[in-house]
Amino acid sequence: MNSAQAAPGGGDVFLTGASGFVGSHVLEALLARGYRVRALARGPWDAPSGVEVVKGDLLAPGALTPALRECRYLVHTAALYSFSPRDREAIAAVNIRGTAGILEAARIAGIERCVVTSSSAALAPATAAHPADETAWASADHRGSSYHASKLAGEREALRAPIAVTTVLPTAPVGPGDHRPTPTGKIIVDLMRGRMPATLGGGMNIVAVEDVATAHVLALERGRSGERYIAGGVNLTLAEMWRLISRAAGRPERAFRLPYAIAATAARVDAVRVRVTGGIPAIPIEGARMGRLEMYSTSEKATRELGYRPSSADEAVGRAVRWYREHGYAA
Numbered sequence: 001m002n003s004a005q006a007a008p009g010g011g012d013v014f015l016t017g018a019s020g021f022v023g024s025h026v027l028e029a030l031l032a033r034g035y036r037v038r039a040l041a042r043g044p045w046d047a048p049s050g051v052e053v054v055k056g057d058l059l060a061p062g063a064l065t066p067a068l069r070e071c072r073y074l075v076h077t078a079a080l081y082s083f084s085p086r087d088r089e090a091i092a093a094v095n096i097r098g099t100a101g102i103l104e105a106a107r108i109a110g111i112e113r114c115v116v117t118s119s120s121a122a123l124a125p126a127t128a129a130h131p132a133d134e135t136a137w138a139s140a141d142h143r144g145s146s147y148h149a150s151k152l153a154g155e156r157e158a159l160r161a162p163i164a165v166t167t168v169l170p171t172a173p174v175g176p177g178d179h180r181p182t183p184t185g186k187i188i189v190d191l192m193r194g195r196m197p198a199t200l201g202g203g204m205n206i207v208a209v210e211d212v213a214t215a216h217v218l219a220l221e222r223g224r225s226g227e228r229y230i231a232g233g234v235n236l237t238l239a240e241m242w243r244l245i246s247r248a249a250g251r252p253e254r255a256f257r258l259p260y261a262i263a264a265t266a267a268r269v270d271a272v273r274v275r276v277t278g279g280i281p282a283i284p285i286e287g288a289r290m291g292r293l294e295m296y297s298t299s300e301k302a303t304r305e306l307g308y309r310p311s312s313a314d315e316a317v318g319r320a321v322r323w324y325r326e327h328g329y330a331a
Helices: 021-033 061-069 085-109 146-160 183-192 209-222 238-249 260-277 285-291 300-306 313-326
Strands: 012-016 036-041 052-055 073-076 113-117 165-170 172-174 203-208 228-231 234-237
Touching (some): 183 238, 209 300, 209 313, 228 300, 238 313
Parallel strands (some): 012 036, 012 073, 172 203
């Protein structure tokens, strides 16, 4: 089915965040499934052929209501992903108030159903023996972290909205097209450059970004309103992840364990530098805190209810390494 044909159920999709890492893959998945897409863009963007671009801003959602009225569905992937203290106000504005605003505009416009991208940051830490499922909400303060707290609050806002909403919780997506790159992508780039020989004692779940995109389409077509679905791949210790990336990058598979106290001290010193210079953290306190946690999860619910089937994490890392290399990130 091509993008000019009607998708199952028919109707256009209003998509936010289409130029971002996850959002761009969601856009591809929607087009491949046959949906017609209207994509929100705040600034200049070279949209794929067949995509209608709507200029606007999440922080002015009322102006988006006319464009939303001509769509049947909303897929909201847009978010501000930053660990920088200078971005805290903007993070709250976009990730919390922006989510609530776009959903209210969708309600007024008569949108039939919405899919909202949350994050595994909204899950409580868990062990490999007992990985987190969708019932494991993170604590309200979420260790005082700004970005992760905003994703938790944003998802709660979404599920309280008086409109049909399903949330998708990606774990740590990897793959091509990560231009910024994301914090997970930065780990890959730094390892490719030989800059990160040490790891903390935690773990995480990594997933192919293409699988995350597929999960959004499945949630739109099969997800239950008011439910959340984890879109994950494989649980790995950070040491296992370091070795997997190193193999894909052709680097020595070395990874020694760094005591958390040393990492935390370095992060606090770096935070002082950031307050003085206004720069971007090289060692985010939020990242150091997360690095000692076991952020393991299971996608069994998405598999059972949506038909979600994650692919190989090794191959996803390989695609990411090739993309970073081809685009000059590992120079």
